[in-house]
Structures are given as structure tokens and as C-alpha cells.
Amino acid sequence: MSKDETTTAAADAPKKSKKMLMIIVIAAVVLLGGGGAGAFFMMKGDSAEAAPVKGTVVALDDAMTINLADGHYLKLNFSLQQTADAGAESVDTSEARELAIDEYTGKTLAELSTEKGREEIKKDLTAKIVKAYTEEDKKMVMGVYYTAFVTQ
Incomplete structure (x- = not known):
């Protein structure tokens, strides 16, 4: 064997090893990526099914001071934004009124003067109302809409 043939054979061997390594790496990435994507879409499907569907809106009769x-x-x-699970009958708003009074009593004017402050307190109130109007893991209410909000 000449010196040139030995060099060519030695050069071909690393190329084949690099190709094989590259194929293994690509196969692993494809398999792991596919598994991750499958898990993502399966989990996403579960949360989409759990999202409540909007029903009717029930207004409180009178404003509170x-x-x-x-x-x-x-x-x-x-x-109150009811869910479709609540049916056509309106929920009793008495408990929502009480929760609102408890949530806002004693708050400062500064807390309610900014949009961020109002939204934060509204978020807390909504969470309490949703919890109060959940029966047997069915949410009857899913949201709160201000119809009057005046500070003095």
C-alpha cells in the first residue's frame, strides 16, 4: 500500500464516523422533540376542555355604598358573568354583595385611585366570588363586570 492510499483510507474513516454520529444526533432530536410536542398538545387539550363557557349576565339590583x-x-x-353550567336561572347575588362589601371595606382611596389598584382588588373579588359560586366542581360564575365605581 502506498502512502497516498493509507492517507485516503484514514480520511474516509472519520467522515463515516461523523456521518453516523450526525444521524444519531438528528434522530434523537426528532424523537425528543416529537415527544415533547405530543405532551404539550395533550396537556393543552385538557385545559381547553376545562375552560367554562359564558352564560347569562346577572346584574345586581342596586349600587352599594x-x-x-x-x-x-x-x-x-x-x-356577574355566569357560566353555561349555571343554566338559564340567575344565581342569587346576595353572597356576591357580601363578598364585595368585605373586600372593599377599609380600603384606602389611594388603593382604588389607580387602574392597577382597582384591577388587583377586582381580581381578588372575582376569585372569591368564583369560589363561592362553585358547586360540585362546576363553576356557576366566571367573572365580574363593574357597572358603577365612584369614590368620594
């Missing part, structure tokens, strides 16, 4: 800190007041009224 709530005492805030430092002698200020809040005139508040809101509506």
Missing part, C-alpha cells in the same frame, strides 16, 4: 378608610366612600355596583 361602602365605607373606605379615612372617611371616604365607594359607590359600587357590578354584574
